[in-house]
Amino acid sequence: MSNDHFVRFENVDKSYDGKQLVVKGLNLDIEEGEFVTMLGPSGSGKTTCLMMLAGFETPTNGQIYLDNKVISDIPPHKRGIGMVFQNYALFPHMTVYENLAFPLRVRKIPKDEADKKVDKALSMVSLQGFEARMPMQLSGGQQQRVAVARSLVFDPKLVLMDEPLGALDKNLRESMQYEIKHIHENIGVTVVYVTHDQTEALTMSNRIAVFNDGKVQQLSSPDELYERPVNSFVAEFIGENNTFGGEVIDVSGDKCKVKLNSGTEIMANPIVAKSKGDKTTVSLRPERAIIDPEKDMDNNHKGKIEEVIYHGDHTRLRVDLLGNKDFILKIPNSSNRMDIKEGKEIKIGWNSVDCRALDPK
Amino acid sequence: MSKEQILSSDGIPLEESLKKAERKNKLKALFLVAPLFLFILIIYIFPIGDMLFRSVDDRMITKMLPKTFKAMENWDGQDLPDEPVYKAIYEDLKYLKENKTYGKIIARLNYEKSGFSSLIKKTVRKLNKIEEGNYKEQFIKIHKRWGQPEYLVALKNTAPNWSYAKYLKGVDLKFDENRNIIKQDEDRRIYKTLWLRTVNVAFWVTIFCFILAYPISHLLATLPMKYSNLLMICVLLPFWTSLLVRTSSWMVLLQQQGPVNDLIVWLGLAADDNRPELMYNVVGTFVAMTQILLPFMVLPLYSVMKTISPSLMRAGKSLGGTPLTSFLKIYFPLTIPGIGAGCLLVFILAIGYYITPALVGGASGALISNNIAYHMKSSLDWAFASALGTMLLIGVLAIYWVYNKLVGIDNIKLG
Numbered sequence: 001m002s003n004d005h006f007v008r009f010e011n012v013d014k015s016y017d018g019k020q021l022v023v024k025g026l027n028l029d030i031e032e033g034e035f036v037t038m039l040g041p042s043g044s045g046k047t048t049c050l051m052m053l054a055g056f057e058t059p060t061n062g063q064i065y066l067d068n069k070v071i072s073d074i075p076p077h078k079r080g081i082g083m084v085f086q087n088y089a090l091f092p093h094m095t096v097y098e099n100l101a102f103p104l105r106v107r108k109i110p111k112d113e114a115d116k117k118v119d120k121a122l123s124m125v126s127l128q129g130f131e132a133r134m135p136m137q138l139s140g141g142q143q144q145r146v147a148v149a150r151s152l153v154f155d156p157k158l159v160l161m162d163e164p165l166g167a168l169d170k171n172l173r174e175s176m177q178y179e180i181k182h183i184h185e186n187i188g189v190t191v192v193y194v195t196h197d198q199t200e201a202l203t204m205s206n207r208i209a210v211f212n213d214g215k216v217q218q219l220s221s222p223d224e225l226y227e228r229p230v231n232s233f234v235a236e237f238i239g240e241n242n243t244f245g246g247e248v249i250d251v252s253g254d255k256c257k258v259k260l261n262s263g264t265e266i267m268a269n270p271i272v273a274k275s276k277g278d279k280t281t282v283s284l285r286p287e288r289a290i291i292d293p294e295k296d297m298d299n300n301h302k303g304k305i306e307e308v309i310y311h312g313d314h315t316r317l318r319v320d321l322l323g324n325k326d327f328i329l330k331i332p333n334s335s336n337r338m339d340i341k342e343g344k345e346i347k348i349g350w351n352s353v354d355c356r357a358l359d360p361k
Numbered sequence: 362m363s364k365e366q367i368l369s370s371d372g373i374p375l376e377e378s379l380k381k382a383e384r385k386n387k388l389k390a391l392f393l394v395a396p397l398f399l400f401i402l403i404i405y406i407f408p409i410g411d412m413l414f415r416s417v418d419d420r421m422i423t424k425m426l427p428k429t430f431k432a433m434e435n436w437d438g439q440d441l442p443d444e445p446v447y448k449a450i451y452e453d454l455k456y457l458k459e460n461k462t463y464g465k466i467i468a469r470l471n472y473e474k475s476g477f478s479s480l481i482k483k484t485v486r487k488l489n490k491i492e493e494g495n496y497k498e499q500f501i502k503i504h505k506r507w508g509q510p511e512y513l514v515a516l517k518n519t520a521p522n523w524s525y526a527k528y529l530k531g532v533d534l535k536f537d538e539n540r541n542i543i544k545q546d547e548d549r550r551i552y553k554t555l556w557l558r559t560v561n562v563a564f565w566v567t568i569f570c571f572i573l574a575y576p577i578s579h580l581l582a583t584l585p586m587k588y589s590n591l592l593m594i595c596v597l598l599p600f601w602t603s604l605l606v607r608t609s610s611w612m613v614l615l616q617q618q619g620p621v622n623d624l625i626v627w628l629g630l631a632a633d634d635n636r637p638e639l640m641y642n643v644v645g646t647f648v649a650m651t652q653i654l655l656p657f658m659v660l661p662l663y664s665v666m667k668t669i670s671p672s673l674m675r676a677g678k679s680l681g682g683t684p685l686t687s688f689l690k691i692y693f694p695l696t697i698p699g700i701g702a703g704c705l706l707v708f709i710l711a712i713g714y715y716i717t718p719a720l721v722g723g724a725s726g727a728l729i730s731n732n733i734a735y736h737m738k739s740s741l742d743w744a745f746a747s748a749l750g751t752m753l754l755i756g757v758l759a760i761y762w763v764y765n766k767l768v769g770i771d772n773i774k775l776g
Contacts, residue, residue: 056675076678077687089676093694102690103680154681 004068006032006190007053007158012062014048014214022048024214026062030192032157035184037193037201040211041237046194049211050160053192055079066158077106082151082159082189086166088143090135096122096146097131103154121153124183141172148180152189161193165200177203198238202226210234231272232358235283242289242327244282248273248357255298255352258282262323267298267352272359279360284350286316286328293349300349303327305342315340321348409754416747419524422469425462426453430520438514438539446513447496451488458485472742474515480506514539527748532556552732559729562646562718563711567658569651570707571700574658578699581659582666593663600656608717611649615639615721641723649717654710658703665699701768709757729753 007030014023023045030036038046051057052064055076064071071079091099100121104114122128125145135143144164151159161180165173181204184191195201201208202222209219210233218225218234229235232243248270250257256270258280266282273280293300303321314330317340321327329348331340340346423430432449436442457463463485470477487503500507507513518540529535529542533550537543544550577596581589599607614621622636631637639645669692677687715730722728729749736746 054675054679056678075684076675077681077683079679080681081679083676083679085672085676087670087672089670089672091673091676091691102677102682106680106682106686150680160679 005029005065006034006067007192008065009049010063010065012049012052012059012064014045014052014057015060021060021214023052023059026214026216028209028216028219030190032190033188035181035191035193035204035206037195037205037208038211039195039198039201039208039237042196044211045214046196046209046211047162050162050192050194054081054083054160080154080156080158082154082156084147084151084159084161084164086163088135088147088164088167090143090146090150092135094135095131096127096133096135096138099135099146100150100153103150107154117153117155121149124152124187125149125179140168141176144168144176145179148183152183152187156189158190158192161191163195164193165195165197173200180204202238210237212237228271229283229356229358232281232283232361235356235358240286240328242284242286242324243361244284244322244324245360246280246282248276248278248280251276256357258357260322264301264322266301266322266355268355268357269353271356273357278357280357281359281361282355282357284355286330288354289327289329289348289350291329291331292347297349298352299355300347302345303348305340305344305346308340308342319346319348412747412750415744416527416751417523417525418744419519419526420522422466422519423522425457425466426450426516429453429516433513433517433520436513436517438517439510441497441508441510442513444495444497447500447507450500451491451496454481454485455488458488468741469519470516472745473519474512476506476512477515480504480512527745528752530745531749531752552729555727555729555732558643559712562643562650562726562728563708563714565647566650566654566711567704567708569647570655570658571704573651574655574662574703575696575700578659578662578666581663582669583671596656596659599652604653604716607653608649608720611645611652611717612640612721615645615648640721641726643722643726645721645723646718646726646728649721650711650714653717654707654714657706657710661702661706662696662699665696665702669695697768701764705761705764708760712757713753 007028009026009028012023012026013021015021026045026049028049038049040046048057052059053066053071055071055074058072066079066081091102094102097118100118101114104117109117118131119128122130125148127142127145127149130138130142130146135146138146144167147164148161151161164180165176168176177200180191184204193201193204202225205222207219207221208225210217210225212233218230220228225234226239229238235241236243244258244260244266246258246260246266248256249259249265251270251274254269256268256273257265258268258273259265260282268280268282272278290297301322303319305317306320306325307318309316309318312333314332317329317331318325319327319329428449429446432446433442436446454463457466463481467478467481470481483504484500484507491499491503497507518536526536530545531552533545533553534542535545577592581592581596583589584592613619616622617636617638617640619639621639622631625631626633626636639648673691673695674687677691678684682690713730714728715734718726718728719731719734722731730753733746733749733753736742736749
């Protein structure tokens with residue numbers, strides 16, 4: 001059936017109440033050794049997918065393959081998939097050592113071998129010497145690392161992580177992101193990671209599956225996802241985004257002319273809206289728009305600065321441009337500061353290739 | 362001014378002003394606690410103290426026969442006492458007869474030794490005929506028991522102000538004439554059986570409650586809200602119904618022509634003319650008490666299970682534990698605080714249970730508390746009822762202590 005994908009979702013549907021589909025006709029392939037993140041707003045079906053893969057939920061329709069085997073009939077404890085839970089799910093009545101030894105003990109691995117594995121797993125997350133502690137005696141970050149070590153200690157080929165960093169503060173979260181990324185690189189395990197934090201997804205993953213409304217909106221590498229979103233949802237969800245509503249009035253090669261709702265015409269890159277008469281939402285990243293462009297750009301317009309917000313390393317401008325009063329511009333903080341004031345009129349330019357005509361909102 | 366004092370490195374003024382600042386709050390707190398404290402003092406601590414006191418208090422008779430006991434002090438208790446003792450008895454009885462209070466000592470003396478009732482009554486009746494002098498002879502003439510040393514020894518034995526005889530009686534022991542502790546006469550040994558039955562019933566009711574409550578509590582803790590609320594009401598509904606109503610409905614259900622027996626006959630488990638007795642014996646006590654005490658097991662179990670994250674069981678399974686292993690190694694150990702609380706609660710309640718065994722237990726299902734009630738209401742031996750009550754209290758405290766040693770009272774969770 002499947003052809004050499006490590007994990008494969010095939011037309012998977014999931015409904016909890018028989019009235020609403022939480023996951024709709026999902027198709028997703030994951031290769032061995034990949035770090036794939038399922039990213040999406042809450043209620044988008046990403047956690048449900050993870051739970052189906054782990055075996056805690058059964059697909060209403062469709063099949064899931066792991067290593068070319070259908071896994072619907074395999075109970076969770078025989079799937080051999082490591083899992084890190086949202087709130088770590090460390091066993092509170094067991095020490096760190098006992099927590100890590102649990103998967104080894106149920107697999108009847110001899111004690112000296114188990115000790116070695118536990119030691120190795122703990123050194124992987126640099127927690128040697130914590131064996132005798134109870135989970136309650138550890139900080140959030142340490143508990144997190146124990147949970148990661150526990151999911152890896154029995155050498156699973158696949159590890160699932162369900163928003164594992166959600167409960168940590170910002171600094172700790174960032175350092176844990178790198179730590180998990182490095183562990184993944186070092187041992188080459190396949191990781192399926194669920195998060196609603198786009199920065200986390202962009203930093204850690206090989207590929208990201210953006211979920212919305214029970215469907216994968218786009219599955220691609222982080223840079224691809226940011227630079228070339230395939231629809232308005234992805235463009236809105238990942239990073240910052242300026243949008244204009246309008247209608248395609250002319251298409252020529254890899255450019256199209258869009259008449260905005262304000263009446264102005266701009267040049268855009270036809271991605272979804274490809275033919276004349278298509279309604280569209282045009283999406284432009286703030287950093288791709290330039291003030292007072294020196295070289296030639298195929299879009300040049302004037303706008304009025306509505307608000308100036310100082311952010312330290314950069315300054316954000318809110319500009320009233322072509323009927324969009326929330327057009328955001330980013331100016332890097334350099335020594336030759338431009339003369340920026342509220343109410344001032346400025347020239348703004350951008351290339352049509354960065355200005356993607358997507359589906360209408 | 363005072364601020365400077367607080368800030369001084371001296372230290373003492375700071376402490377003083379802190380105390381002063383907190384005194385008002387402490388007084389307020391005390392004031393708020395006072396009603397409850399008084400309430401507990403008056404309706405709980407004081408009665409228990411009184412019960413403990415009453416169980417060993419034997420001063421009533423000492424006060425009523427002061428001269429007798431004074432005269433008996435020098436008597437060795439071997440042969441019959443001499444004239445002064447009889448004279449003292451005469452004077453005491455005469456005083457009691459004039460005040461019409463001799464009834465009380467009759468009851469008390471009869472507990473000590475049966476036969477005193479008719480002895481005292483007859484003596485009091487003929488007290489007017491006794492002339493001065495030679496009291497011993499006249500007493501023996503009125504009733505021959507005055508000539509039997511064992512009655513006078515028994516009388517002397519009631520002299521001390523305090524007595525633990527009631528406690529001995531509670532464990533089927535008694536004093537003989539020479540104040541040695543011996544076993545109760547064979548036909549009067551009932552308390553050992555009663556204690557054992559009480560503990561036995563409490564133990565099995567606890568076990569049954571646990572077996573029934575564990576799955577229910579688990580269901581309650583894991584079901585979605587709308588179902589678990591309904592189930593919770595089902596568990597609590599009997600809890601809100603009067604105890605008497607519940608017990609009586611069990612009487613309806615369990616009687617020989619009742620629905621449960623009908624079902625047994627219909628299923629062919631028993632012949633119609635040979636219906637099993639489900640009531641007025643231990644079976645009835647077990648069934649009714651288990652049902653009535655079930656919520657006390659469910660609630661602590663539920664409150665503990667509610668705090669156990671479902672992801673723990675999932676983690677157990679994802680790590681390769683079979684559902685059974687995961688349950689035994691992860692879920693079950695985490696519910697132990699609830700099990701401890703529930704079992705302790707049910708056992709302690711069951712061991713002192715009264716109404717249900719009284720109504721459905723019959724003679725073979727009666728427990729120690731029924732006996733306490735009997736001595737309170739029928740035999741009017743309050744001292745003995747107090748002694749039994751105190752023994753029950755000590756037993757419960759002992760269980761509590763053992764539990765604390767084994768599991769630790771900190772591990773109890775009621776919610």
